[in-house]
Amino acid sequence: MKSLEEISKKYHVDEHVGFALPNPLEELPLRYDPWISIAKNIPDLIENGELRAEVEKLPMISIDGLSGHRQQRLARLVLGYITMAYVWYKGDEDVRKVLPSNIAIPYCELSEKLGLPPILLYADCVLANWKKIDPEGPMSYENMDVLFSFPGGDCTKAFFLTSLLVEIEAAKAINNIPSIFKALDHQDQDALQKALLHIISCLHNAKEEFEKIRGRLDPDQFFNVLRIYLAGWKGNSQLPDGLQYEGVSDKPEMFAGGSAAQSSIFQCFDVLLGIKQSAGEPSAAAFLQEMRTYMPPAHQKFLQSLESGPSVRDFVLSEKDDSLTKAYNDCVQAMVSLRNYHLEIVTSYILNPASRQSKKTAPSKETPEMETKGTGGTNVMNFLKNVRGTTEGALLKVD
Numbered sequence: 001m002k003s004l005e006e007i008s009k010k011y012h013v014d015e016h017v018g019f020a021l022p023n024p025l026e027e028l029p030l031r032y033d034p035w036i037s038i039a040k041n042i043p044d045l046i047e048n049g050e051l052r053a054e055v056e057k058l059p060m061i062s063i064d065g066l067s068g069h070r071q072q073r074l075a076r077l078v079l080g081y082i083t084m085a086y087v088w089y090k091g092d093e094d095v096r097k098v099l100p101s102n103i104a105i106p107y108c109e110l111s112e113k114l115g116l117p118p119i120l121l122y123a124d125c126v127l128a129n130w131k132k133i134d135p136e137g138p139m140s141y142e143n144m145d146v147l148f149s150f151p152g153g154d155c156t157k158a159f160f161l162t163s164l165l166v167e168i169e170a171a172k173a174i175n176n177i178p179s180i181f182k183a184l185d186h187q188d189q190d191a192l193q194k195a196l197l198h199i200i201s202c203l204h205n206a207k208e209e210f211e212k213i214r215g216r217l218d219p220d221q222f223f224n225v226l227r228i229y230l231a232g233w234k235g236n237s238q239l240p241d242g243l244q245y246e247g248v249s250d251k252p253e254m255f256a257g258g259s260a261a262q263s264s265i266f267q268c269f270d271v272l273l274g275i276k277q278s279a280g281e282p283s284a285a286a287f288l289q290e291m292r293t294y295m296p297p298a299h300q301k302f303l304q305s306l307e308s309g310p311s312v313r314d315f316v317l318s319e320k321d322d323s324l325t326k327a328y329n330d331c332v333q334a335m336v337s338l339r340n341y342h343l344e345i346v347t348s349y350i351l352n353p354a355s356r357q358s359k360k361t362a363p364s365k366e367t368p369e370m371e372t373k374g375t376g377g378t379n380v381m382n383f384l385k386n387v388r389g390t391t392e393g394a395l396l397k398v399d
């Protein structure tokens with residue numbers, strides 16, 4: 001990882017938007033209009049009770065007419081939205097166990113081509129689902145929008161775009177990676193310290209961006225509406241055997257739902273700073289490792305390549321220099337602080353609405369376990385506290 005050019009070309013990590021897809025397309029060739037028109041109208045089609053009939057009427061459209069990565073990513077986004085809407089529909093008991101072949105076949109073929117599972121992922125709904133309103137204007141929440149929405153009004157925009165903007169702020173730190181490796185190569189303490197200070201400021205900016213979520217996203221709308229469409233079919237009691245992709249396989253398949261746990265950026269800092277999630281609870285480490293298989297293959301390779309590079313932590317340990325150790329610890333602390341804030345957010349957006357909901361429906365009972373599971377399928381608080389604990393454990397002792 002010697003230069004930004006290598007990072008961008010080999011690993012598809014952009015200098016400006018990090019792991020996000022730069023300038024996602026909004027349109028596909030004409031023959032894909034039937035897909036686009038359903039995806040554009042999901043909230044209305046669900047409200048009117050027409051969505052499933054419209055999906056079942058779709059012609060079989062081959063993916064051969066899609067050219068280039070950006071068209072393929074847009075098609076995946078569209079098919080992912082349609083699939084989630086078709087399966088979960090109004091979010092009640094009426095769940096579909098079989099995805100019709102006219103969607104399942106192109107979706108699975110395209111997913112295989114891109115090396116991703118056939119379910120809506122963070123790489124689709126966050127990383128490839130954005131546009132600037134004024135193309136000359138800034139990358140700001142006010143000047144941006146999502147390309148497709150689920151029911152729940154502004155919820156889709158608030159959740160996906162806030163995640164994207166957090167991701168982009170944090171990803172600005174990636175531009176330091178070539179100088180970090182160069183500093184390690186030349187045993188250059190000052191250069192490493194400078195790069196670490198820049199990472200700290202990127203992580204602080206990411207947290208500031210994250211804090212804006214409360215003013216944008218309503219907890220009950222998020223919990224009761226948007227979350228329905230992000231759920232997967234792995235470890236989900238509503239689809240205990242998974243989803244059958246008709247015309248592709250006779251057996252149902254299980255895939256985890258979309259979650260920011262599929263974001264490469266936090267894992268990137270863990271690797272870079274030598275925060276070994278594998279040293280924590282085995283199930284938490286296994287989940288994070290599994291989530292890598294839900295990331296675009298180039299980003300998986302990026303993380304692997306970072307892992308095989310020289311260790312920042314070992315160098316800091318060997319130098320025994322107070323100010324370098326402090327800079328390293330401040331980086332780790334910035335990750336702890338992001339994860340602490342994330343835990344607060346999960347309490348406000350999952351635990352509290354779940355308990356409000358269960359008090360309404362069954363006042364004497366505890367919140368059912370399913371309600372407090374993440375869309376990725378984890379037992380939320382245990383998992384997240386564990387990951388935070390391992391992060392804290394990476395802080396170095398100062399004499």
Ligand code: HEM
Pocket residue numbers: 159162163164166167210213217222258259260261262263266267339342345346349350373374375376377378379380383384387388
């Ligand atoms: C309403 C806002 C949010 C909620 C309710 C939420 C919820 C969750 C849940 C439940 C998990 C556990 C995995 C799963 O089962 O899905 C998780 C993991 C994770 N989330 Fe979020 N999340 C939110 C926003 C964000 C944002 C904006 C980011 C940053 C872009 C983020 C980054 C992560 C990461 C990196 C993990 C993996 C655990 C870790 O590395 O600390 N989340 N989130």
